Amino acid sequence: MKTRHGVSYWLDRFPKSRLPAYPRHRGDLTTQVAILGGGLTGCAAAYVFAAAGLRVALLEAGRIAHGGTAFSPGFLRLEPAVSFRSLEQRHGLRAARHIWQTFRRAGLDFGATIRRLRIRGELVTDAAFRLGLDAADQDALGREMKALRGAGVDGAWLTPARVRLETGLDTIGGIRSAGDGYIDPYRVAIGLAAAAAGRKAAIFERTPVTKVRSRARGVELVVEGGVVKAEAIIVATDHPEAPFTPLRRHFKEMDSYCVLTAPVPSFVRRGFGRSRATVIDQDEPRHALRRTSDERVLFVGADQPRVAPRLREKVLAQRTGQLMYELSKLYPAISGIQPEYGWDVPVSITTDGFLCAGPHRNYPHHLFAMGAGHNGSAAPYLAARVLLRHFLGQAEKGDELFGFPRILG
Numbered sequence: 001m002k003t004r005h006g007v008s009y010w011l012d013r014f015p016k017s018r019l020p021a022y023p024r025h026r027g028d029l030t031t032q033v034a035i036l037g038g039g040l041t042g043c044a045a046a047y048v049f050a051a052a053g054l055r056v057a058l059l060e061a062g063r064i065a066h067g068g069t070a071f072s073p074g075f076l077r078l079e080p081a082v083s084f085r086s087l088e089q090r091h092g093l094r095a096a097r098h099i100w101q102t103f104r105r106a107g108l109d110f111g112a113t114i115r116r117l118r119i120r121g122e123l124v125t126d127a128a129f130r131l132g133l134d135a136a137d138q139d140a141l142g143r144e145m146k147a148l149r150g151a152g153v154d155g156a157w158l159t160p161a162r163v164r165l166e167t168g169l170d171t172i173g174g175i176r177s178a179g180d181g182y183i184d185p186y187r188v189a190i191g192l193a194a195a196a197a198g199r200k201a202a203i204f205e206r207t208p209v210t211k212v213r214s215r216a217r218g219v220e221l222v223v224e225g226g227v228v229k230a231e232a233i234i235v236a237t238d239h240p241e242a243p244f245t246p247l248r249r250h251f252k253e254m255d256s257y258c259v260l261t262a263p264v265p266s267f268v269r270r271g272f273g274r275s276r277a278t279v280i281d282q283d284e285p286r287h288a289l290r291r292t293s294d295e296r297v298l299f300v301g302a303d304q305p306r307v308a309p310r311l312r313e314k315v316l317a318q319r320t321g322q323l324m325y326e327l328s329k330l331y332p333a334i335s336g337i338q339p340e341y342g343w344d345v346p347v348s349i350t351t352d353g354f355l356c357a358g359p360h361r362n363y364p365h366h367l368f369a370m371g372a373g374h375n376g377s378a379a380p381y382l383a384a385r386v387l388l389r390h391f392l393g394q395a396e397k398g399d400e401l402f403g404f405p406r407i408l409g
Contacts, residue, residue, distance in 0.1 A: 001262065001338050005316050008070040009260050009341045010186035020190050022064060022197075025204040026225045031057040033391065034221055034228050036209055037236035038062075039069040040189045041369045041380035044110075045234050046196035046203070048384040049391070056201040057228055058193070059221065061208035065189035068238060071345045073258055073300045075278055075288060076181040077128060077376035078107040078154070082353035083140075085147045090352055091406065097151045098398045099354065104154060106385060107378035108179060119191030124293060125181035127277040131163060131174035137282040138172040145175055154178065166275035169330060180278055182290055183377055212243055219365045232391055236369045236383075239348035244368075247360070250407050251371050253306040254347040256285075257319040259327070259339040263295040271333045272297075286374075287326065297334065299327045303347070316344050349373040350407050357383035358403020359390055367391065368404075 004012070033049050035042045038060025046058045080087070080103050087096035114123050132141045148155035156176045163171045197203050211222035212233065221228040240247040272291060279289040287301035302319045320342030328335040350356050350371035357369045367390055369383035386402050389395045400406070 001340060003320060003339050003342050005313070005320065005342050006344070007341055008186070008343060010074070010184050011066065011070045012341070014186060020064065020194065022193075022203040022205040024225065025057075025059065025207040025223050025228065028227050028229070029057060029202065030229045031055045031202065032231045033057070033234060034059060034219065034230035034232075035234045035236055036221075037238070038064040038193070038203070038205065039067050039236065039238070039380075040065065040072070040185055040192075040377060041238065041372065041383055042234070042236035043189045043192040043196065044380040045236055045369065045384040045387060046201045047192040047199070048381075048388050050196045050199035050201040052388055052392075054391075056196065057230070058196070058201060058203050059207045059209055059223065059228065060205050063205050064193050064203065065186050068346045069189050070186050071258070071343050072185045072377075073288065073290075073298060073345065074182045074185045075290070075376040076107060076111065076123070076125075076183050077177075077278075077378055078104045078180050079128065079177050080354050081374035081376070083144050084151065084153065085144050087352070087354070088147060088151070091401070093151060095398075095401050097153060099401055100151070100153050102398070103375075103378060103382060106382035109385075110378050110381035111181065113381070114183065114188060114191070117191060117195050119188055119195075121188035121191060122184040122293060123181060124276065125179055126275065128177045128180035128280060129158065129163065129167060129174045129275075129277050130177075130280050130282070131167070131169065132172045132282055134172070140282060141173065141175055148175070164273070166273045166277065167279055168271045168273035169279070176277075182278065185377060188377070214364055232365045232367060234367045234369060234387055238370055238372055239346070240370060244363070246362075247368075247370075250351060250356070250404070252349045252351075254303050254349055255306050255315075256300060256345040256347050256374070257302045257316070257323055258298060258300050258341070258343050258345060259320055259323045260341040261297045261334070261337055262340045264297060264334065264337065268331075268333045268337070269295060271331050289327070289330075296340075297327070299323055300345075301326070306346070312344070316342060319344070347373055352407060354406075355379045355383060356403060356407055357386045358399065358405075360404050
């Protein structure tokens with residue numbers, strides 16, 4: 001079987017006859033909130049703001065959810081991608097606890113929203129295991145477990161025997177987070193866009209914004225063929241694009257990589273243990289693994305700084321082979337199996353690895369949702385809820401921890 005490099009599995013399996021289509025924007029439009037970016041973050045914001053009764057216009061330069069969302073692995077984590085200890089050391093115990101607990105609630109709320117809207121996004125909930133493979137990992141995970149217990153947040157220790165039963169791996173143990181899961185990110189994003197449109201949000205595709213002008217009472221967006229005037233703008237592009245390039249110093253552009261096998265035979269599946277939990281190791285960069293409902297294996301990792309476009313094809317093939325080799329070291333039974341898909345994922349990471357959602361003092365009437373990194377699908381929904389409170393003037397105590405004040409120190 002020949003690997004399909006650079007092809008999104010989520011897009012490839014979606015029926016072409018059912019791809020949603022939205023119009024280009026033409027003419028002048030006045031709205032309360034304009035959203036730049038039609039990925040999962042932008043679609044989540046469009047739904048959350050429209051459901052609150054606000055007039056919303058979402059502007060996507062390409063097709064809805066065809067960018068980074070279509071290539072994301074679809075993890076629905078209930079924990080941030082960074083450890084509790086690192087957040088505590090950087091921001092203090094109270095801030096770390098608030099970030100951790102708020103993130104978990106957002107993930108649970110997001111899952112409930114997907115079900116309530118009846119989005120067929122293949123939502124599966126199980127757990128996530130952070131596993132240690134050597135003595136160094138044991139020390140780090142032991143300190144992390146102690147910190148979690150001391151803070152009174154969710155987490156349970158797994159013995160090596162329990163890990164072997166659940167995952168088939170020989171480890172020194174690990175930490176279990178209950179309630180994590182995974183989704184089809186493309187289907188969820190277009191489902192949220194449809195739900196927003198059902199609440200009278202205006203959704204536009206193929207509408208690149210050429211200029212952003214701040215006005216005394218709002219923002220004016222110039223697009224090809226028209227102008228959009230809004231009280232506020234939400235920049236949901238994950239990484240700062242023009243005209244917000246001065247913010248790039250707070251973010252790091254990375255490429256992560258995914259491999260996805262064809263459905264594996266039963267003798268291979270037996271080696272993966274009885275659980276369908278997300279499995280995360282402690283390597284740098286880390287790897288994450290999950291099994292899909294149709295018995296495929298998705299393996300993510302091999303992060304590196306963003307590569308030049310001319311090198312992308314070569315690097316993608318190399319990283320795909322590397323990931324399959326690393327997967328076979330964990331599960332020897334999969335040796336010799338070629339992945340059906342191999343693709344890269346654009347990732348924007350803040351200085352501390354957590355998302356950034358909120359206003360910036362240098363950009364009046366602007367709200368930003370950026371740097372989701374490896375925090376999974378809960379991060380866009382959390383960002384949308386935080387930004388709604390900012391827009392309504394109802395920011396809660398601790399909301400500043402999700403925005404620029406945190407990463408600016």
